Amino acid sequence: MIIKNLPHKTVERLSQYRRALLMTLSKEKTHVFSHEIAQMLHITPVQVRRDLMLIGYSGNLRKGYDIKELIELIGKIIDSDKGQRVAVVGLGNLGKAIISYFKGKRSKLSIIAAFDINPDKINRVYDGVPCYHIDQMTDIIKQNNISIGIISVPSTEAPEIAETLVLSGIKGLLNFTPKPLNVPPYVYLEEYDMITSLEKVAFFAKKNDERFK
Amino acid sequence: MIIKNLPHKTVERLSQYRRALLMTLSKEKTHVFSHEIAQMLHITPVQVRRDLMLIGYSGNLRKGYDIKELIELIGKIIDSDKGQRVAVVGLGNLGKAIISYFKGKRSKLSIIAAFDINPDKINRVYDGVPCYHIDQMTDIIKQNNISIGIISVPSTEAPEIAETLVLSGIKGLLNFTPKPLNVPPYVYLEEYDMITSLEKVAFFAKKNDERFK
DNA sequence: TTCACATTGCTAAATTTTTCACAATTAAAA
């Protein structure tokens, strides 16, 4: 299902709604109100309703939204029906953390390969994900039709890795190194830097603290 | 230095500007143009100039911005002059990754303690950060005036950990678990979920792919 | 010294995102 021009932020929240709903799933509770979802995610109920409106989902006026239906619909919108395969490049602490976070998280995304240069790691399997040498990256990506790459190598290596991934035909990249990358426009790039998050927390914690003093 | 009502997004970008500038720092290059910063971070030059305007920094009309001066000014705005101390709770792969990311990243933020329940980890030092048992958390946080907590425990534990941290007097929290938390308004909470990032990449990669097909 | 021109700084406009406000609706209670 394709809905044209879904706002960036809405896409992000849809993923969060689904995650939160999957966590609250139970036999007794089949429906959820907008204000319940809102409370879980620290946003407003209107925003939830607006997002659901954008994806054309209607709730029941007195019972709220059908949890199972909603989860399914979000899947139809944000997941690719064929599924998408993911590779993690760099199997250090972060790479391993990502893989174990992912374990058991159903979803149409599956991490099916990891790459590293450390011989101790190569040809071993981590949480169900086999690790290969980086030299094999292009081949394995092409063979397995992997379309998404997660970069968790040391930042000095990041640009070269990114280039190789792009040449291997990757369609989306998630860069966890602090090194800003450059990719062609047909590759979607998302960068996340922990330091920035932490500095943001530090800044607003400080500000908050002054305000509540 | 305090500038009232600095936009949320600007704070985030200031941190990124600093990081990017620290990476380009060299003897030969003392100045940088707005379009150079912009290119590194995939944003527009106008946006860079606007942000710098908000913090009251003036560049040189033909040479651009003085890199050293700018780094220093950003520090004056987003850092706390006394510095802020940080604790990592949960020393699994993610906790270790965070600590090692942080190593050597100067800055007024310092990770000075880690907490876990695994006896093998307790009383050991990881990348310069000592690990204590979670039972000691409140004491150590108070003694060392730690104001920021990073939560990297399994998501089931997160709410309890958050509560303890809040009671210990923490001012800001960075939650890496997919479990949404609740904290009082005087605590700044930032949540980051890798799965959401990855799903976003997947969604826009798919969309991009259709567009460029 | 004068000129050319790339860049900054900034106002105003545009766009995106969030919130308000309230009519419509319907499940459950009376």
Place this chain on the structure above:
DNA sequence: TTTTAATTGTGAAAAATTTAGCAATGTGAA
């Protein structure tokens, strides 16, 4: 059956964020 009360859905307003457009300026070249 009627009433009540809580919730949805949404147009319109507000707020936040980004971008356009351009005058002003200062550097280096002529």
